[in-house]
Amino acid sequence: MKIEQATIKDIARELNVSSSTVSRALKDYPGISDETKRKVKELAKKLNYRPNAIALSLRKSRSFTIGVIIPEVVHFFFSTVISGIEEVAYSRGYNVILTQTNEKLDREQSSIDTMLSNQIDGFLVSYSKETKDFNHFSRLLDQGYPIVFFDRVPEIPNAINVMVDDYQGAFDAVSHLITQGYSRIVHLAGPKNLKISQERERGYRDALKNYGIAINEELIVECPIGTSDEGQKITKSLLDNLKQKPDAFFGNNDMAAVGAMLACKAAGLRVPEDVGIVGFSNWQFCSMIEPSLSSVAQPGFNMGAKATEMLLDIIEKKVNPEEVKDALTLETELLVRKSSVRLRG
């Protein structure tokens, strides 16, 4: 049988005082004699008293819990973000309740509902690929619920967004490929409705423009799923069908880039001599494959940490959400490895 936790009432009864006294004694409120405080604390320790956070939540209409909504846990980038969130939340005394949407809108909706029921103090969200309409978030914002979006951020009024500089990251990656002498650069793009995909594509285009290279729309291919299989198939079909063979691939993510690498190898092309490849996200495996994959590192941990700091600051009213800059952009870092270097520095 489950042994119930000792409560303030138990302590009060045992000591023949009122619960108010016990409560105040435990918190070192003035107006309680040292003698009483001593006795209360002693008994509390002996009974292994633990305040009931649920009762506290009810009283204060605060739960010291934040809700995290992400597309998928099994995703290196998101798992690093979670790690950052967890660290900050823990150190500031908050709990994290987590749900993954599996990229489904209805899961997103219902997760929000149960979190609201659970009186969470704020949301941290990266929305699903299915989400094209943001009314469910706007409504929450209007009602004054603190929300901080990260990575996948919506363009709606009053939203507070933490993201990486996808544009710059892509721009850097493609510029790097160009300076390495690659010029017919394929972009394995992401889903068009995600702002991050748009930004990365924009960075790709601008880098080409910047070096005076004409943009060939045939070289921009959407990879909606984002697996290495998909990248492999798409790359193969490009290699088979394009008259002008491409000589480099910039992947919207690392999985697609690896797919491209495998397809190139299978086609007898050497990486990086014949084909240069750069990915995005810097998954752990980038440095473990042969040749090692250059990639744009996103500061996942940092993003989670920053987003959480910001959310908690808003919750604790340390900052006014109206006054906070509506977007915080974190720097990416291009990690140049073997897959994209054919000139000696």
Added chain:
Amino acid sequence: MKIEQATIKDIARELNVSSSTVSRALKDYPGISDETKRKVKELAKKLNYRPNAIALSLRKSRSFTIGVIIPEVVHFFFSTVISGIEEVAYSRGYNVILTQTNEKLDREQSSIDTMLSNQIDGFLVSYSKETKDFNHFSRLLDQGYPIVFFDRVPEIPNAINVMVDDYQGAFDAVSHLITQGYSRIVHLAGPKNLKISQERERGYRDALKNYGIAINEELIVECPIGTSDEGQKITKSLLDNLKQKPDAFFGNNDMAAVGAMLACKAAGLRVPEDVGIVGFSNWQFCSMIEPSLSSVAQPGFNMGAKATEMLLDIIEKKVNPEEVKDALTLETELLVRKSSVRLRG
């Protein structure tokens, strides 16, 4: 300003009935007139009423929340486990609150404390590498708290454990290497205090014995950290120092195995012709590297799902913890890829 949620009282006041009536009407209790039910439900919908789960928790001493304690989120295997946990918990109407210990015992302790404060209904835990003593868990079990351990499971009375058959997985992997003609097989072992490490080592030893190969203790090396860097360094020093060069590596995990692969390549050895390599866990990158890495697949999602099913069954008293088998072992699957095949099938 945050707009407060409508409560039962709000509905009651508006309709000039008591809160009891509203409560019963909402739940279709008998003894409430259809007319009243209609009006209550209508207004509830209009006010966007959402039951306050906190109040409910307080009343019922149940929170419909389970606590998950894991070493690290950023770990492919654990993230798949989380995914499985999340799925089952969600579908059965439970919330998941998550903490990572970062392999620290004190984090483990304090996570348990805050979870207890939050009246969670049960624990799902995979303990930290620092944990050598299980009193904090035994105490909880004695008090009747439902706990299900997964992957890293303790050997304490009454514990309910879900694990993979590490022994068999290791046995299969090493047997496979032997039948491929490798015989001087190194085992890059895990931390000695983890049962999973012990089991994998036992599988390694028994496989060798089974084929009549003498066990050379020099070939069993502990890799306490478990990164690819560590694996690489250790492998290099083995290659440099052993008189009898090893011809295969069985890694306690994939990272160590990849490290071994890189070190071998760096030493001019060919994989799999000169050296065979098998890892453990089947991380995503296994199929993306060259040569692709053979590995023992652990059913992470399934493990998370099973453990959660079991925990919720206990919580909901669908099963009696005394009667449940104290251990559930899931099958592993050896995925043979290029890194360990030098004989044609």
Added chain:
DNA sequence: TTTTTTATTGCAATCGTTTGCGTCAACGTT
């Protein structure tokens, strides 16, 4: 018409904690 039944609803306690306000005795001041 009186009594019994039935349908519908309200009261109040409960879960554990906090907190504004009141109480009461002991003490100090003039």
Added chain:
DNA sequence: AACGTTGACGCAAACGATTGCAATAAAAAA
């Protein structure tokens, strides 16, 4: 001796929902 202070504590309401036990009125039975 009468008064004001002060120190130490208790009462009771509140947070939101549930639920056993009345309570009330209307309908049915006698």
